[in-house]
Amino acid sequence: MTQREMERLLARFGQDIFAFCCYLTGRRDTGEELYQDTMLKTIERMEQIELRGEDDEGLLHARNYCLGVAVRLNKSLARKEIRRMHPSLDDEENGFDYVISDPLTPEQRLIEQQEIQSIRNAVRSLSEKYREVVYLYYYAEQSVKEIAETLHIPQGTVKSRMNYAKKVLARLLREESL
C-alpha cells in the first residue's frame, strides 16, 4: 500500500474504523487509543499490505485488515490492562452518539433512541468473542467469510457465535420489553 493509498484509506474509512474501535472497547476515549495503535501499526506495515482489488474494493479490504488488527490489539491491550475501566450503560457517558432516522416525530425519535440504547446495551453485555462478531457483522457489515478472515477463525465458528449471540440478544431484548 502506498502512502497515497494509506491517506485514502484514512479519509474513506478512518471514521468507520474509529467507530469500530470505540464499540470494541466500549468507550470513546479507549476507542481513540485503540484506533491510534491500529492505524500506527498499519502505517508501519503498509508496504507489506497488498490491496486486493481496485479503488474502493481494495480500500475495503484494507479496512477489513485494519479491523482485524484492531480486534487483536484490543485483546492484547485488554490482557495488559486487567483493571481497564468497564463501559457504562449510558452512551452519553461513553461518548457515543445516535443517528436517528429522519424525519420522525419527537415521540418516534424517543422510541427509536430507546431501542438503539437497548440494543447497544444488550450487545455490550455479550462476552468479547460474541461482541466482536456482532460488531463486524452489523456495524462493519462484513460477510461471514470476511469475519472468519478478520478473526482467524473458521467460518463455522463465526456462524455458531453469531447464532449464539443472536439468541442471547433476542432473549435479553425480549426480557427488557416485558
Added chain:
Amino acid sequence: MIITENKMKKAFRTNMKPSSETEHLLLEALNQRAEEGENKIIHTSTAEIGRPSERGGRGLVFGLLLMAAASVVVALVIKGIPSLHAPSAGNPGPKGEWEPVAEALVTEETDLTMQAPYTTAAPENEAEGTKETAGVEDDQERYELGDLTFTMPEIWKTKGVEIVQEEHELKAMYRGLQLCSIGKYPSKSLVGGDPLNYCAGVWYLDNETTAMLFVHNWPMKIQQGSAAVTYEAEGIVGTEYTEAEDLADILYVTTGKEYDIEELTKQDEFISNEYAAEAVTDGREFASQVIAPAISVDEEAYTFRTEYYTFTLPEPWRASPGNIPPLCGVNVVTEDNGLSIMYRGLRLCSIFIGDEPAADECLSTYTAAGWRTEKGEHVMLQAENWAQNILARGIVGPVYDENQSSDSFYYNSDYDLQDILYMITGRIWNIEEISEFKGQAENPDMSEVVLEVQHAFTDFITRQVVPMIDVQMSSYETDEYTFQMPELWKEKGASFVMDPNGLHVVYRGLTLCLIRVEPAAQVCFYAANNDFADAWEIEAANAVILYENITPVFDVWSDGWIHSDISPTGPAAAFTSDEDIADILYMYTGQEIDVEQVKEQAEAASGTEIQTFLTNAASEFFKTSVSPAVSVKTTENFSTKYKPYDPNALKSGYLRDLLNAEPYSYTDLPDAAADCQIPEEDLHALTDEELILTLLDYPYDDEIPRLNTSSNAVRYWGDYRVQAFNGFRELTEREDRDGITAALSRCIDYIVTEYGYIAPRNLLDYLVRLISYLKGSMDVPLPLLR
C-alpha cells in the same frame, strides 16, 4: 420489541469521528514513514509527534514497543527465518495475502522473546546442507498405507533404501537393517516403544486407528553394541557391521550427517565421547524432521465425530513434521462419554457429556467451555492444567498409562517440559527459561513469568482448542418450524448452517436440503421443479418450503462425478472417487449405490434407467425421511392441499394450467416509455390495490423484472419500459409496505382466479419476488434472532 436486521444495523450508526489530534498524529506518522523509510520508523518516536490520548506515557511507550516489535516480526517474516508458523511440509502455512502480517501480529510477543530450538535443523536451513526436506516432487516415490502416504526422503532414495510394504505396515530397509516402521494400531494404543525403537510420530487414520512411526535407534545401538551392528533376517543372524566405513554409511542414513571415518575407526573413543551422544540426538532430529514429514494423511483424519460434537485437532496437536516439539502427535481416545486427548500418556483435555460446569474448579483442571445441545445435554471441555504442575513442582505427572497399572511416572527433564509446554500453550519456550521458572510458582520474583505461562495455557485452550469443537445439534428450531435431523444424516455427521437463504443441512460442503420461509404463492412456481420437495402453509400467507438439492445426483448420472458446489460453508471440492460418490449418494437416497454401474451407464450414454432410479430414490428418501423431519408450528400442511408432487391434484385447474402455460407476451407493445407513464397526481391518488391492478395492465414481455439482491433494490432487466415505468417506482416507495404486501398477496389470488390460463407467469413470479423484497426490506424477523 421486534428486532429486525435493519434495526440492528441502524443501532450502530454513528457520526463519531477521531479527534483532530489523532488525525494529525496519523498523518504525521504517515509522512515520517514515507520520509524515513522502513528501517527508521522504529526510531520515529511518537513522543515527538505527541499522542493526545489520556493514557499518556504508557501509550507512548506501548506505541514504540509495538512498532519495534512489529518491525522485527515483519523482518522475520520477510526473511523467511523459521518461526513457529513457518510453513513446513505438513503444514502449508497460512493462506491469503494478509496472512503473513496478520499471523505476525498474533505471535509478535512470542517470536520476540522465544527462540525455537533446533532451528539449525529446520528443513529450510540450507546452510546445514545435511538435512533433506521431504518436499514432494513428481519423480518421488510414494507408498500408501490406507489413507497414509509416505514419500521416500531424497536422502534415502539416493542411498537405495527400500520400502517393504506389508498389510498393516511399511518398513524401511537398508543393507538388511530395518530403519523404521510405519504401522497401523488401535487408537487406544499408548505411544510407547523403547529408546532403541522409539515412536517418532502419530497420525490419525480414523476414530479407531492411528498410524505410528517407530524408528530404530541405530546410533544408540552402535553406541551400546561395541560399535557393531548385527541384524537378523528371517531368523538367521546376518552380517555384523564392524568396519568404520559401514558404520559411517549406516549413521548417514539414520542421522543425515556424514561422520568422520577416522573418528569412527577409533571405535572405543567414538563410544565414550560426546560424538556418539550427538549421533543419537541427530538421529532423533532426523526422524522428526525428515522421516516424519514424509508421512502425510488426509486432513479429514484430524476430525473426530461423536454423537454430540465434532472436534478437529488444532494445528499444534497434530504430528508436527519439521518441528520439535512436539515429539509426536496427540492420541485421541474414544471414551464412554466423549473423547480424551492424550499426549505421551498425559491427558491434555476431555470433551465429554456432563453436568454444567461447577463454580469452583480445582487448579489442576480447567473447564474451558460448555455447550448446551438442543436436547439439553451439556458438552464440556475440560483441560488439564499441566502448566500448574510445571510451575509448582517442576515436573509433570503422574503419567496415565492404562497398560502399566502400577508404575506411573513423571516427566522432569527440561526437554520433556518444553515438549509438554508446547502442547498446552502452542508456544515453544526456551529451555533456559523453563529451567528458571519451573517449580517457582511461589517465588514472588517470578510472578510475572508464572502468570505469563498460566495465561499462555488458558489462551491456547480458549482460542485454539475451543473453536475446534463444533457441537452438533440434532434439531434446529425456528419460530416457524422445527427440523429434526434424520437419523441417517446425523450418523454421518451432517450439520446445520443457517444463513440468509434459510436453513441448510450440509454434508461435506454440499447442501443436502434447504428450508426457507417464503410467500405461499411461491409454491405454485416450484411445485413442478425438481428441487421442490414439500411445503407447509403457515400464517400470513407464508409457507415453510423444503427444497432438496439433488444436483449432485444429476451430476453423477450425467458426468460420472460430483461437481464442486458452493455451500454456506464455502466452496466444496469436486468428488470423483467411487467411495466419495457412493458416500454422497447414500446421503441423498439412503441406499448403497453401485457407483461403478452408475458410471458405466453414464459413460455409455444409456443412463436413462439409472437416472430414473436415482431421482426416484432421492425423491422417495426425501418424502419418507426428510419431509417428516419438518414440523411446522402453525396451521395445516400445505402439501395436503396442493400435493406438489402431483400437479394433477392441484387445488384448482387454474393453477395447474398456470404451471403449464407458455410465457405470456404482448405483441402490441407501446413504443415509447412515455406511453406507459401514469400521471403523477393520479399515481399518488391510487390506493395500494388500485396501483397494483394498474401495474397488472402493464404490457410485459418475457424479460421479467428481477431483484438485485446485492444492492437490495428492484431492478428491471431487459425491459427499459419497465425500468422507466413510474408505477413500480411508486410501489416500492410507498410506506405502508405491510399493506402493500397484503395487497400483492390478494392480487396474486385475483390473477390466479380471474386471469386463469392467460395469467402471465413471469408477472406472477415477479409479484412473488416483490413480496419477498418488500418483506425483506421491512420487518422480516431476523432468521436467526430467535
